Amino acid sequence: MTKQKSDEPDLTPFGGPAGGWGSVRSLAEILPRERIPPEALRELVRQNKPDGFQCVSCAWPKPAHNHPVEFCEEGAKATAWELTTLRTKPEFFEKHTLTELRTWRDYDLEQHGRLTHPLRYDAATDKYVVVDWDEAFREIGAELKQIAPPSVVFYSSGRASLEASYMYGLMARMFGNQNLPDSSNMCHESTSVGLKAAIGVPVGTTQLKDFELCDAIFFFGQNVGSNAPRMLHDLRSARKRGIEIVTFNPLRERGLERFTDPQNPFEMATLRETNISTQYHQVRAGGDIAAMMAIAKFLVEWDDEAKTQGKDLVLDHAFIEQHTSGFDDFITFVRAADWDAIVQESGLSKAELEVSARIYAKSKAVMIIYGMGLTQHVKGVENVRMVVNLLLMRGNIGKPGAGPTPVRGHSNVQGQRTVGITEKTELVPVDKLAEQYGFSPPREKGLDTVESCRGVIDGSVKAFIALGGNFLRAVPETEAMEAAWFNLRVSVQIATKLNRNHLFPGAVTYLLPCLGRIESDIQASGAQAISVEDSTSCIHGSKGKARPASTHLLSEPAIIAGIAKQTLPHNPKVDWDRWVADYSTIRDAIEETYPAVFPDFNKRMFQPGGFWKGNKASERIWLTKSGKAEFLTPTGLSATGFDDADGRYRLMTLRSNDQFNTTIYGYHDRFRGVKGTRDVLFMNSADIARDGLHEGQIVALESDVGDGITRVREGLIVMPYSIPEGCLGAYYPECNVLMSVEHFAEESHVPAAKSVPVRIRV
Structure with missing residues (x-):
């Protein structure tokens, strides 16, 4: 497959509603583009059903009494994206260096298809080459053993299951740190x-x-x-x-x-x-x-x-x-x-x-x-x-x-926190983990996303393990982060498709392809199921039945176990192989760690509508220091953290309805009337006139955070839009280049992407 080119930009206001025939036409376009076979289409009928699979995109709850079709346009796109018959095989990497691939668009990288083989970066040729799974695990383990635990980051995307997340968090703590940033650090x-x-x-x-x-x-x-x-x-x-x-x-x-x-x-x-x-x-x-x-x-x-x-x-x-x-x-x-x-x-x-x-x-x-x-x-x-x-x-x-x-955004980002993916000791039953597995869990706070970015830039982070996601594309300070990534000793990316983060290697770099949630996962005990938590704290089971994209793929639990066994000292209380053979044993372990949240986990996981994990505040039981709900007085009326000034705008980064987080499904933001491009700057008409601009003009945005660092996003097309004066809109993640890593929410460290101080440069 060659790189696809976008259509000529078409900025025409959309007059229709959400849903409707526009949604149907959008699905009719993406399914053949992903070359979905008829048998794979049957998976859509199972989507978000009690006996089916849970959508890999958003975390909106699934009803007990479902509609005949229980998926939306975005969810169907996510399913098509995973079930695509397009493949990125070893031959692809024989033809393309990473230097060349860094010139490709995000869409073209992922649209090339599912990864099929485990890969290791070869610096001599600047290419990925096929590697045996056991060899990959051995080298990753050998490298991690040489690095001080505080210098290693274990990042996870919000799509990983409860089972994989539990194993991943345990592996990190047994390794010796709580450097467990995840998607929640970037959003909620x-x-x-x-x-x-x-x-x-x-x-x-x-x-x-x-x-x-x-x-x-x-x-x-x-x-x-x-x-x-x-x-x-x-x-x-x-x-x-x-x-x-x-x-x-x-x-x-x-x-x-x-x-x-x-x-x-x-x-x-x-x-x-x-x-x-x-x-x-x-x-x-x-x-x-x-x-x-x-x-x-x-x-x-x-x-x-x-x-x-x-x-x-x-x-x-x-x-x-x-x-x-x-x-x-x-x-x-x-x-x-x-x-x-x-x-x-x-x-x-x-x-x-x-x-x-x-x-x-x-x-x-x-x-x-x-x-x-x-x-x-x-x-x-x-x-x-x-x-x-x-x-x-x-x-x-x-x-x-x-x-x-x-x-919540990602389908299990809330659930990951429930089972221990967090840098905060107070959110994890570390005493229970110590008793259950016979080790001394770290008590000091780990690195969150902002702190991990700082560590990559200043060199204090030496290794980065990613359970899914596209970290480099999702975080602020794009140019500095990409430049610093080459200095990592170890970069391990567990993924289903090629994305931009994979094109920035460290000294030792592995790209490990995993099964998708919709695919059949057969282990020693038979077909496996996993579980996720939705935005309303309900836990759902999920069964994949589609044919795997490749016979060379491993499941996320199997990959985590493979790394753990080669990295950690033997611990008789942790049987990684047993967990991989039968995921119900992982759920038994989760229930033992969190008995109040997961009683009878295996019995209840396929309950229609999910089973609710409970919520004390909903019972008017307040687990605060005062024992009561707290009125907390704000410090002011503005949430931006900066003052208004002549020529300074408040930039909001936006997602189109043709993307999910950093994954770009296409170049048609139907609801906003944008087709064929993502290089758009949404502006109020009064601001356009006041700045002496005109519709269709090409401009640049420049960061106005005031730290002396030049951050610029070139080539944006001015588009009049219904947006308040003094505010601008432009697409994420392309505009992350304008964000300082130090521009974040107080207390939570969430990147402040909805009010970025910028100026327009002609």
């Missing part, structure tokens, strides 16, 4: 930190059934149409029963506006649509604290009026008194907040803010759904805590139909 760590401090649990408190019990839904910074389209079924049902949906999002996103259900023959035949948002407020990037503060301020004012007039109170004072701490300090801040400053920072009028507050005030059960539009800011943790503050004011946590609902 702000949730984990913010919710944990405020309500005692690091995850949301709602379940899928709460959509049937709420009477209002508030959205902040989450693009459902591209990032969790199956949620649109739940939102459509909520709207059909008259539920108000109030959206705060900088860009007009089609999935939050209109939806046609592809599974509804009447809607498809009549082109009927469901309006999703009853209110849509285009808040400035980083202005969500101000918007939520406005709602809180209205609630307090109306509550004061009700007291003086002897009417029903607006705030839930009984709940506040019994269940919360810090209310007085928070209310003092709310009362002192200046309306002019709120309007300026939010970018919304007082009247717009009031109509949203009235919906919240009259609703008895409110869910607040949010995504990385809240978490990826310097004040991202404060954003999350402000969500909690708003919910606590009316007792909207711990009752049916109410609570915080963070939408």
Whole structure:
């Protein structure tokens, strides 16, 4: 296969809804492109079903009573991407050096197809060459034994199963460190930190059934149409029963506006649509604290009026008194907040803010759904805590139909944390691990993503093991990170397809191809199943049945075990071979480590709808220092972490509906009207005119973080778009080059990709 070229750029506004015939046409295009055979198409019918496989893309929950087709456009693309019959065989690497491949686009690398053989980098030829699995494990183990444990990073993508994640975390700790950064470090760590401090649990408190019990839904910074389209079924049902949906999002996103259900023959035949948002407020990037503060301020004012007039109170004072701490300090801040400053920072009028507050005030059960539009800011943790503050004011946590609902991205990123993928000792039962496996687990904090990047750049990180993902492409500081990667002693990448990270070798580099989740995994005891956790803390079993892409692939557990056996001293209490032979024994081990979370794990894993691992905050049991839910006062109204200035813009990095994280499925962002390119700069028309630019002009963005380092993204096409003045949008990961590794969320270290200070350069 040769490199594919994109079409000529076509920037034409899209007039249709989310879903509908546009979704059908998108699937009709990608399936033949991936050369999916008829027998593989049957796998789509099994997707997200109780006896099938769990989608490899997003973590939206799977219903117990499923639709005939329980996949969305994005999920089907992810399945086609994995089941493709295209292959990247050893002959491909005989023809291409890594230097040449670094000139290829991300899409062309992955689109070439599934990897088929384990590979080792040969520096003399600058090519990958085939290697025997046992030889690979021996050399990796021999190299790691020579490196001090604090200098090795064990990164994991959020797609790895609970079983593989448990083994991986145990291997790292037995090796001697907790350097276990993962996808959560890049997206929802702000949730984990913010919710944990405020309500005692690091995850949301709602379940899928709460959509049937709420009477209002508030959205902040989450693009459902591209990032969790199956949620649109739940939102459509909520709207059909008259539920108000109030959206705060900088860009007009089609999935939050209109939806046609592809599974509804009447809607498809009549082109009927469901309006999703009853209110849509285009808040400035980083202005969500101000918007939520406005709602809180209205609630307090109306509550004061009700007291003086002897009417029903607006705030839930009984709940506040019994269940919360810090209310007085928070209310003092709310009362002192200046309306002019709120309007300026939010970018919304007082009247717009009031109509949203009235919906919240009259609703008895409110869910607040949010995504990385809240978490990826310097004040991202404060954003999350402000969500909690708003919910606590009316007792909207711990009752049916109410609570915080963070939408996770990767299909098991939340589950990985549950079974020990974390750099934080307090989140892992290290004493239990010590007892269970007879070793001394490390107690010091490990490296997170930001700290791992620093270590790669300054040379203190000597080895990097990656269980999936495309780390170099996902993180900030692209140029410095790519340059520094060559200095690693060891780079091991476990993957299904070739991506850009694989093209930057260390001294000793291995590319180890693994089975995909949808493929049949046959081990000594027979066909195996794995498990994942969704965004609502439900655990699901998953069975792959498709024919593997190659007979030379190993499963993730088998690869982890192979590395562990060659790296770690023999431990009679850890039978890696037994675990690989029968994954149910891994689940037995997980249950032993986490008995409160996984009782009867093997018996319950295929329960329709998943089994819920429980959530104390949903029971109004607060595992905080005070024993109560905490009102936590923000430090200001802006989440950006920098001041506005003439010529300085707030850049939001965005994903298209033709990608999943760093994986690019194609060059058609249908909902935003972009086709044939990803080199687009979304701008407000007033900003275009004020800067003397014009539609279609080619410009560059330059980082304005103020650290003296030049970071530039060239070749962006100016496109007028419905976006607040002073804000810009451009695609991730291409614009990561503009981000400093030091521009991250306070406390959580999440890269602040939703408010990057930049200037336009002509």
